[in-house]
Amino acid sequence: MKTRRFCPHCGRPVVKSRIKGYTFQCNNCDEDFYRFEVLRIKDMRIVKQLCQQTIRHERQNGCKLFSVYKPYPNTSKNMKQKEILVRYHSADVGFCREIWQAKPENEKANWLGYDTECGDWMFLSGGPYGYAEPEHSVPKEIEIVICNSDWIEYYRTGNDRTRFPDGFPTFDQACEKHWNTIRHEHLPTVGKPELVHFLEEVKPDNLCNIDNLNWNYNYYHNIDPDNLIEDGIRVSREDKGDFKTAFLMHFDYMGKRYHIVRYAQHHSMCNARWYMYAVVALIDGKINGNMYWLGNGLISNK
Incomplete structure (x- = not known):
């Protein structure tokens, strides 16, 4: 069923939310929205710009490409648990977050941020050598595997508070x-x-x-x-x-x-x-x- 509404983060069409109190959901960003938060047909110029940015980001990071003209498939069902291996890089004290390097894939390093105040993980663009701008939250079904400098596992965490209620000790702590x-x-x-x-x-x-x-x-x-x-x-x-x-x-x-x-x-x-x-x-x-x-x-x- 077409909603004729679009995600304000990635520009993809949204679907009806299954969470009580919310109206729409974007499977790509793993986020639910109220009716007033999403974009409409009249916002198509902004939607197209967001779609172009999404396609560019997914190509640069070697992601599996899905159409931006259809709702992102709900991959959280009947699939093997995903994980991202990360190791500590530095602290971005001014923005209350730590910067972690994800294990490189396709010879390209991705960067994740950990909010030291609320305990959320997010994908970053730009990395630690420029302005590390948050892109979107890490989906709840993905486990964050904390590793040492040799990529040896030490701890597992994530954004799913039902599975990881306590987070993990930050470098500052x-x-x-x-x-x-x-x-x-x-x-x-x-x-x-x-x-x-x-x-x-x-x-x-x-x-x-x-x-x-x-x-x-x-x-x-x-x-x-x-x-x-x-x-x-x-x-x-x-x-x-x-x-x-x-x-x-x-x-x-x-x-x-x-x-x-x-x-x-x-x-x-x-x-x-x-x-x-x-x-x-x-x-x-x-x-x-x-x-x-x-x-x-x-x-x-x-």
């Missing part, structure tokens, strides 16, 4: 969990605004805007006499006794080793000193950038 086991052994941590205030207490008067920003954010170096950090412009090998960068502990997340590091940071233009705590992954045995920031421990600005 794992970092905070292990940090909490040793937090009491170190200085109380503060956020970046408190660190800026700490530095502004000893800042010279009449600095220009650029010098003011540099004083608060750029005029510092990491004290690392033990050569733990890869060589860089903000690394000093000067020996200042116990005030130095050090490893505090390590833990494993999805089969990969991470370290909690205490950076010893010294202001380049005054005597201010503080620690910065962060989670890192080593590259060739050296610290090269942070994966997760834990806080700052203030020592002295005199």
Whole structure:
């Protein structure tokens, strides 16, 4: 039965919904809609644009092609359970999500996003090297197989809350969990605004805007006499006794080793000193950038 209504996400014709309270359903997006949410014949220009984008996406990602002029077949019945193997890539903190790489098919990597607030999985376009824009939710019948860097299975989850009610621990949660086991052994941590205030207490008067920003954010170096950090412009090998960068502990997340590091940071233009705590992954045995920031421990600005 033709509904003469179209999906606002992919442009395909929708069918009558079997879920009470909803009017239409798109099998391609695995989503149900109210009557006012779908597109109509009068919106055909938008529908055609969506269809073109859908066809382009499915061809680029090696998907099985179905007609955009007919409702997407309901593949959730009488079919073998589908799964997608993923491994952790990075955190997109500003958008409250993690980026996961799906196991490449046809020599092309796809990217999934995990919403760390609501626990939903979504397909991403653009990947982690540009703007990773959400496309649509992962269908509920698909299982997400969490793997380590060698694609060895560690955990199974998905968007079906009846089968996976608890989700799984995110990278952020794992970092905070292990940090909490040793937090009491170190200085109380503060956020970046408190660190800026700490530095502004000893800042010279009449600095220009650029010098003011540099004083608060750029005029510092990491004290690392033990050569733990890869060589860089903000690394000093000067020996200042116990005030130095050090490893505090390590833990494993999805089969990969991470370290909690205490950076010893010294202001380049005054005597201010503080620690910065962060989670890192080593590259060739050296610290090269942070994966997760834990806080700052203030020592002295005199």
